[in-house]
Amino acid sequence: MAIIEVKDLVKEFVVVRKKTGLGNAIRSLVLPDKKIVRGVDGLSFNIEQGDIVGYIGPNGAGKSTTIKMLTGILYPTAGSIRVCGLSPHKERKAVVRQLGVVFGQRTQLYWDLRLGETFELLKRIYKIEDKRFKATLDMLNDVLRIQDFIDTPVRQLSLGQRMRGDLAASMIHDPTVLFLDEPTIGLDADAKHAIRGFIQTMNRERRMTVVLTTHDLDDVEQLCSRLLVVNHGRIVEDGPLDSIVGKLAPHRLLVIELSEDVQAPEHARAKIVRQDGLKVWYQFDKAAISASELIADLSGMLPIRDLSVQEPDIEDAIREVYRTTG
Numbered sequence: 001m002a003i004i005e006v007k008d009l010v011k012e013f014v015v016v017r018k019k020t021g022l023g024n025a026i027r028s029l030v031l032p033d034k035k036i037v038r039g040v041d042g043l044s045f046n047i048e049q050g051d052i053v054g055y056i057g058p059n060g061a062g063k064s065t066t067i068k069m070l071t072g073i074l075y076p077t078a079g080s081i082r083v084c085g086l087s088p089h090k091e092r093k094a095v096v097r098q099l100g101v102v103f104g105q106r107t108q109l110y111w112d113l114r115l116g117e118t119f120e121l122l123k124r125i126y127k128i129e130d131k132r133f134k135a136t137l138d139m140l141n142d143v144l145r146i147q148d149f150i151d152t153p154v155r156q157l158s159l160g161q162r163m164r165g166d167l168a169a170s171m172i173h174d175p176t177v178l179f180l181d182e183p184t185i186g187l188d189a190d191a192k193h194a195i196r197g198f199i200q201t202m203n204r205e206r207r208m209t210v211v212l213t214t215h216d217l218d219d220v221e222q223l224c225s226r227l228l229v230v231n232h233g234r235i236v237e238d239g240p241l242d243s244i245v246g247k248l249a250p251h252r253l254l255v256i257e258l259s260e261d262v263q264a265p266e267h268a269r270a271k272i273v274r275q276d277g278l279k280v281w282y283q284f285d286k287a288a289i290s291a292s293e294l295i296a297d298l299s300g301m302l303p304i305r306d307l308s309v310q311e312p313d314i315e316d317a318i319r320e321v322y323r324t325t326g
């Protein structure tokens with residue numbers, strides 16, 4: 001059984017359109033001009049236990065709205081959700097015990113408490129027994145190195161320390177699923193490395209399922225076994241990184257260095273995208289022609305001194321996801 005099951009999920013928001021001018025403002029009070037915005041528009045997907053899934057897409061695609069519904073913060077307009085066999089909005093208390101949630105852009109720690117006091121508070125909220133609490137803290141300290149600043153008030157922590165504190169807090173009750181919304185945003189390379197290491201360790205050692213929204217390409221590349229790409233509230237791609245890169249950036253480049261300055265010939269299944277002195281760049285789709293076929297064809301027509309095949313760039317492919325507007 002999948003640990004997260006989402007079927008035909010829809011979330012609509014009612015937005016009141018504001019008009020300028022006093023007359024219009026008064027009219028709006030009596031008869032507001034309402035518009036329905038579909039933040040999520042018929043999502044269906046399952047996530048298996050132990051997966052690390054990147055939930056990615058351009059701004060306004062519906063990522064946060066989905067995460068809020070999966071964690072019981074928002075009520076869906078239609079469709080169904082099961083997380084650990086529970087309905088997040090109907091069985092919120094029970095579901096919250098199974099979930100860890102971290103929003104990179106805002107802390108869930110208590111600003112005026114020391115980090116350790118926050119953990120104590122969470123211990124009481126979740127009714128965690130002493131022995132288990134201590135064991136979890138020791139484990140979290142091993143992975144996140146929180147001991148150095150556990151007695152520091154949260155407001156004095158650096159961003160990287162605060163994020164490690166937030167992650168530790170989300171794990172105190174030993175959840176089954178971890179939702180991370182931009183967990184590495186604004187962090188330096190060391191802190192990012194620590195956070196990624198933590199996610200990998202929790203996934204490997206505790207079979208923790210992780211759903212991660214991120215704009216960081218290294219997060220995607222280093223962590224995610226599967227990507228769900230969302231746009232306009234719908235899933236537009238679902239699969240491992242490689243296959244999505246293949247779909248979004250199907251083109252490869254054959255770069256040929258000529259031994260003589262000749263005009264490079266056109267090819268029916270490859271396009272010349274650049275010629276600079278003795279170098280020519282042919283772009284081709286590997287589904288239409290293989291690199292070896294193209295090389296064989298061209299070597300009969302051109303004086304070739306050297307050549308190389310350039311694979312598509314993961315960064316370009318994922319950037320394409322974030323650039324997409326259509």
Ligand SMILES: Nc1ncnc2c1ncn2[C@@H]1O[C@H](COP(=O)(O)OP(=O)(O)OP(=O)(O)O)[C@@H](O)[C@H]1O
Nearest residue numbers: 013015037038039058059060061062063064065066
């Ligand atoms: N409370 C709200 N009221 C009205 N519209 C909303 C509300 N929350 C989200 N929306 C709209 O729903 C759509 C999806 O928004 P959402 O915040 O889920 O996108 P996102 O993928 O998380 O974007 P980002 O990457 O910018 O955080 C957007 O059109 C947004 O304007």
